Amino acid sequence: MIGFYTLGIVAIVLAIGIAWYLLVPRRYQSSDSVANSYDQWTDDGILEFYWGEHIHLGHYGSPPRRKDFIAAKIDFVHEMVRWGGLDKLPPGTTVLDVGCGIGGSSRILAKDYGFAVTAVTISPQQVQRARELTPEGVDATFQVDDAMALSFPDASFDVVWSIEAGPHMPDKAVFAKELMRVVKPGGVLVVADWNQRDDRQNPLNFWEKPVMQQLLDQWSHPAFSSIEGFSELLAETGEVVSADWTQQTLPSWLDSIWQGVARPQGLIRFGVSGFIKSLREVPTLLLMRLAFGAGLCRFGMFRAVRNGGEAATTRSEEVKVSAK
Structure with a gap:
């Protein structure tokens, strides 16, 4: 009897989580909708409990190898610093962290590299x-x-840094211009972001369109x-190098789900409502794993050096088209 009772409770909880996922999407409406989403995720503490101070994917090496989820996130920051050439810059270098979350990357940049970091987010609770x-x-x-409208004057920072903020921006051209606007001439922009396959060359097919729509609507x-x-947008004001880190970051999606299994104390800490909130994210995480694994989405890395008005160029360092 106990077994049937337990299974019944689990089934009810699953049904509630799935219904919540399908019936109450968190579609983008304005910057306020993004701020509200992150305010809620910060207030309840669930995301920080499972993801730590870094609300971004981890770096698992190339080829990927098993790593602790939190350690992989810290490794990502150091790998991004090295890839961007920032480890060669002196202490005191001024850095703007755009979309800083709860400041995990900002603290590493300040503590480990001696940079003077200014960090911004749209979410008051994250600040x-x-x-x-x-x-x-x-x-x-x-x-x-x-x-989309940074409050800093032109050419304010030696470095501008951003991790996984771009998908929330409604106009990518404005976002690119704002990032480059506040970089000093000769300064560096380093961006890591979720991207989709270039559908100008390879349009989304019948199954990719609804998957992509869910990835947009849910977060x-x-x-x-x-x-x-x-x-191409960054190249209007700088020389750009891009890379594809899909394989290096791919294990993050399933690892993020596994945290709920590996750390059951979260159920005690956040209760049934917290469990349902966490369960609500599982379909999106699985769709992300599907999309990045199948080539619908790619993890893009960008390094742009702001020029002084000269013709800009682009080159791809290690971009691999893996659409299937």
Whole structure:
């Protein structure tokens, strides 16, 4: 009897989670809808509990190997620093972290590399939590700002850094221009982002369209750019190198789901409502794994050096088209 009772409870919880997922999408409406989503994720603490201070994917090497989920995220930041050539810059280099989350990357940039970091996010709750997590003496400051209309003057920073913020931007051309606008001439922009396959050359097919729509609707994304398309936008004001880190980051999706199994204390900490909230994210995480594994989505890396008005160029360092 106990077994049937338990199975019944599990079935009810699953049904509630799936119904919530299907009936209450979090579609992009404005920057406010993005801010509200991140405010809620920050307030309840569930995302931080399972994902740690870094609300982005991890780097598992090439070829990928087994890693602790949180360690892989920290490794990602250091790999991005090296790939972008930022490890060669001196202490005191000014950095703007656009879409900083709760400040995990900002603190590493400040503590491990000695950079002077200014970090912005659209979410007031993320700013508050980032400040709480940042020890005194760490040169990282946090403020609310809109990446589509940054409040800083032109040419303000030696480096502009952004991880996985682009999908929330409704106009990728404006986003690219804003990022490059606040970079000093000769300065560096380094971006890591979720991208879709370039559908100008290979349009989405009958199954890819509904999958992509769910990926947009569930996490307040207006659209994904392609690696090629975003590189072209950056090239209007800089020299661009792009790379594809899909394989290096791919294990993150299933690892993120596994956290709920490996850390059952979360059920005690957040209760049944927290469990249902977590369960609600599983279909999207599985769709992300499907999309990135099948070539519908790609993890793009971008490095742009702002020029002084000279003709810009683009080149691909290790981009691999893996559409299937």
